[in-house]
Amino acid sequence: MPGGLVFGPAAWTPGEMLNAPAGAAQLPHEQSARAPHTRAELVGVLERLGIGRTSGVTPALVEQLRDLEGRRCRALVLNLLPTQPEFALSEALSRLAIEDLRAGLSAIQRSLRGERVIAAVDKHDGRTRKLWRQGARNRPGHEATPYEVRPLLNRYPQAHPTLLIRALFGRRLQVGHLPSRNNRVLLDPVTAWAFGRYVRTGELFTHRPVQLFFDRASAPPNTKGPPTPLLVLAKLGAPVVELLNQYHIRTAQRQIIANGMLAGEEVAVEGDSGAVVTAWTDSLAVREPPVNESPYPCIACGWCVDVCPTSLIPIHLMELADRAQRFVAAAPLTPGGGLPTSPDPLGARAAREALHCLGCGLCSYVCPTRLPLTQKTLRLRAWVVAEPGREGV
Template identity: 25%
Template sequence: MIYIPAGKDKTRKRSIETIPDPGLFHISLSTHRGAAAVPVVSIGQRVKKHQLIAQAGGAVSAQVHSPASGWVTDIGLYPQPDGSKRETVVIQNDFKETKEEVIPTYPGAFTSEEVIQAIADAGIVGAGGAQFPSHIKYRTGTNRIRTFIINGAECEPYLTADYSLMRQYHAQLLQAVALICNVIQPEQVVLAIEKNNKELVPIFEPYLQSLPVPLSILQLQGGYPQGSELQLIRSATGMELQRGIIPATAGVIVSNVGTLYAIYKALYEHTPAIERIITVSGNRTEVCGNYKVKIGTPISHILQTLGISVPHHKVQLILGGPMMGWTVDDHSVSVSKGTAGILLLEKRELHPYNCIRCGYCVDACPMRLMPFELAEAYENRNKSALKELKLTQCIECGLCEYVCPSDVPLLESFRLGKILTNLR
């Protein structure tokens, strides 16, 4: 773990506000891990808010719903934060808020399979960034779940969306936790938060005995990347798992608080995954806060709504956190189910030098990899070496690049290396 200046004071006490809906939504069908969703609407078709617009396209995939009523103006390839272009449904908002009708249900009467199916039908994915379809995670089969970890460890600098969610919607979060406990039957529940957020403890303490199983609060010491799934499992249970191992097989399930809030919205308010909470912040903007925003909202609309200008020669705009997020120059890219923030940071001119093999990246790597050797293997397009050096174990936390005195673009090499070797 490495201490990185947090920069969270600008937004951590801000109440959650709502960004007004844009006139056009750009809803990507393949931001989650796994197969892209398949459109079930056509250009020119009128759609209702909450209507299914794309069906899960495989075993590891997620449904996609319309965040507003209106009509489909295009289905085609549009820019993504990583620079690629992927299939996207464009919906023109009619601002009438005509909703898809649903039959009211009471989640407490659901069987475990019905809860899991409702999560799948709502298109809920991991809100922490990886966007793995949540219904798959909760199908534990014969695995005995000993520990259910609620991930409130928002370790990326500047981001406070999860903190604000826990502070304002703790009761709703715990309703979702109780529901999931009935499904996966864990022996214990651990709420993991940063020690700097200890003021959350008295907010959750009244609920410690209200769940079907015991709930404890784990206060994590400062350090990055403690919110990463594998590092969190180690802190909560002492187990060290390799990346690629399904935690449920070791008796653990981890869910981000944003994911659980989406489950509450789906099961209790009959709202599919069409919105999320993001942080807008950074050291190059005085306009900041935590905001509810619809999935598919272009970044340009958010910036314009908040009155934020972005002089490209001075400001670096990042979608996500400063360590694992994507630098974006095209502001037409939109918010996805895994977008945690929009950050405006001072543009730092990088001057990459040759690797001096100082070993700082090796010391910093939480997965005990050899980052400089991986970078060299990618530079040589050596696929076999990338596999032998366990590129799949890289969690893309960015620590190696953060400590590199030569400004070597290590994280970019690893992301491109996974694409080269088809290891994502």
């Protein structure tokens, strides 16, 4: 448990969504004049509402719809699997706003006319599975959108589109490609929720649910017992520091990580360039900064190979990234940037293996010598992507 953070759905007991819009949960589900009828109308409404990317993992619905063009949609999949091990957003939204989710799913399906509609849920999350199974049945008097509930064994990063498409349909989807390439469309719960709210109540997409995690030292004063994560509605564009301060979470001299402990990114909150809540801010985790550890050489334990969901050898990719970096030493890496475009210094197809990296962070997490495997592999990946001819990989 890094930094003493509450880390894992078992600890997730957010009584209810703080500052949730009053009364919305009681509205009956019904057809609305706001619901679009065609794909083009759906794209138009999504654009007007600013509902683009709303997940750190699932691609934007609007991008997939544009990519799909006139092709038929073989399946619309609501991705309810946790996108990080500690997340419980799908479970919480299903419990607190199932009507909005169902309305969003139905309205999107009516415009998209997917051949199948699937709600993919964590096999071990019995409560969410039950809610969605009930939702499929309890719709007397309303035009039901039939959907299948597909429980999946959820081993992180199962929610990643590449793994999810493989698990559901046995189809290969290259990392970084849109599911629409396979004539499937993935929908994340926040898009379904935001769209459903709009269809039911006319509410615009100005706020999104954000999970707040914090360690004991960062918890609000007077917190008794272990700190419990919060689920709040956060205004898009609001400074992260203001949001955290609003809930009395300490931010001074803390490390703040957006979008998950394994694959998320540290964000700066101080000064004019401080981070703001975006439409895809799934979570914010606040903890005491970790003690800086210098990496040691690889001890060939093999753990990174064991955990990699796409069967890569992360230490090899890190070495290739280092070689490439040395080759282009005149243009050094910048933090967060990729390797500069250059003639292939490696002469190796091996570097292209990096295209299969999901960025899940598992290799770095398990490495006992603290090597920055994920960061280096992603930089190598960025370099390979920038090379001409990559499509043939």
